Amino acid sequence: MRGSLFLKIYLTLLASLVVVALAAATLVWLSRGEDDRGWMARRDAFIAAMLPADADIEETRLVLARLGAALEADITVFAPDGDVVASVGNPVAFPAPGERENIRSGDDRRILSARLPDGRVVVARLGDSAFGPPRARPLLWLALIAAAIGVVAWPVVRRLTGRLERLRRGVETWGDGNLALRVPVEGKDEVAAVAASFNQAARRVEELIIAHRSLLANASHELRSPLARLRMASELHEVAPSEERRHEITRNLAELDGLVEEILLASRLDHVEEIDLGDEVDLLALAAEEGARQGIEVSGDPATVRGDALLLARLVRNLMQNALRHGEPPVHAEIRRDGEGVEIVVRDHGPGIAEAERERVFEPFYRPSGRGEHAGGWGLGLALVRQIARHHGASVRQETPADGGARFVVTFPSTRASMPHRS
Incomplete structure (x- = not known):
């Protein structure tokens, strides 16, 4: 070798x-x-x-x-x-x-x-x-013993180095672009542990690359609509300027800016293992501030969690914007206790989400079947909500209330949250 x-x-x-x-x-x-x-x-x-x-x-x-x-x-x-x-x-x-x-x-x-x-x-x-x-x-006997040990050691050493050789060839093949390749895990020693660690890392890298390819493909598809509208509005505005067309151009630019920002944020969260969770964030105050911007009523009790304030604000904003875009009013947000933990709940009264699509709505740019191009897909909003929640040790789920609509719940464990009592 x-x-x-x-x-x-x-x-x-x-x-x-x-x-x-x-x-x-x-x-x-x-x-x-x-x-x-x-x-x-x-x-x-x-x-x-x-x-x-x-x-x-x-x-x-x-x-x-x-x-x-x-x-x-x-x-x-x-x-x-x-x-x-x-x-x-x-x-x-x-x-x-x-x-x-x-x-x-x-x-x-x-x-x-x-x-x-x-x-x-x-x-x-x-x-x-x-x-x-x-x-x-x-000396003769010692020479004979050494020769016997050498003969016996030959296949043992050959087997060990043979496994290393197969591991090397597998790594080189994987490095040449065969990302689906996994090396065989033979035995239970350190060489087997290295092979298992490589397979785990290779699987993670393959998942990231597939996710990034999918993200790039979906992002390029989603960018076409606002770009086409922006091009048309710009051409019409040159021919016949109007305040309405100027607002259309501004709206499409804002949509493009928001989409690019979400793509960059999703990529950054994919590449970091841990983020700084040093901020003490009052979820009720944060939700009330975002609710005032979106025109959404917010209720509940004060609750503090440790995390990144900007990312948590993005999480709450995306939940509210998702409810406004895909649901129907009234939309309500609530901060509530769940045992020792804390929950952020955002509820709308729209058509709800089908049982088969409850998990798929968290996929980047997922578009439900039968949904037209003009209506658009779910974008990156809920995918970012799940990424941010996971980086904070929290979980997110979708529920269907008995009286219709959709309810999204983010649960922070007790190690991340504290609930002060009102006097």
């Missing part, structure tokens, strides 16, 4: 095994030297006890015979000058000066030699089965 991550991980593992093997071999070698020195000291003391200097020749030969039979060995005792004192089995050569233990060339049997305190030298040629099979070389 790119950057040879597989080789890096695998070679790092093998290098670690080599370091461990060398360290273990060093410890084994040092401990073996200590053991050998201890064994030779005990061996020499044992032989000296078995062959005391004051023992006669017959007693020495008897001891050698017993040792030779027990060890299956050829044993010879030499005087300090190299003369043979006693022996059992085949003759053994006098050892070279300083030689203590070695394997002679061409001979597969071990030669042991020991110098006694009185100067005598005991040399034994041990049989093949005297001490069992030859001692295995620790």
Whole structure:
């Protein structure tokens, strides 16, 4: 894979095994030297006890015979000058000066030699089965263990890096424009967590892009009507200026300005995770101010919520304008308590909203079936209401009263609202 991550991980593992093997071999070698020195000291003391200097020749030969039979060995005792004192089995050569233990060339049997305190030298040629099979070389065993671990580690490391490789290819394919692509989530480790996080982020990005494409398409469609009216009114005003046509131009410009402002606000709310909710906002005062502008009666009790004052004013204004545009008078707004929370309620007495369209009216630029082009759609008003509510931890729903009309309710939880009591 790119950057040879597989080789890096695998070679790092093998290098670690080599370091461990060398360290273990060093410890084994040092401990073996200590053991050998201890064994030779005990061996020499044992032989000296078995062959005391004051023992006669017959007693020495008897001891050698017993040792030779027990060890299956050829044993010879030499005087300090190299003369043979006693022996059992085949003759053994006098050892070279300083030689203590070695394997002679061409001979597969071990030669042991020991110098006694009185100067005598005991040399034994041990049989093949005297001490069992030859001692295995620790470096060889460590090398075999490291090789076995390396073989076993190969598929494990390959599987891990293979998952990373598939994840990389998936990310690159998604980055090339295949936004519907999702990478497989394999296992339950950190790599799987990264894949799951990527899928979640990819899904969110895809939803945002689809929403923005839909918003752009709908916005361009909605902009055509006021632009066409504005063009016609401008051309007519040039031919025959009148106050009525001037007002038409102004109204269409205001509609365009409001639509562009809503589009920008919707886009901004889509791109921010959190907004500053540091203002203490009196909902009754805010609703009364907006109601006075729209000519709508407002009632209820004072209630304060934490949030963005400008966004909350936009929420109330959009609810009122929606009721005036799509409903019928009388339109009424109310601030009321709902348990520990607070509700903003805007009610009209129009034809109401069909059950199947209660949620769809919150979609940007939704146009109900059978609604003509001249009547227009729902625009971005209610979509912005829902976005603003969600950023304040609130919810919005549409209800149909028993006596007709439509009622929109925004509910703020108790953590966002407080209701002062009147004296």
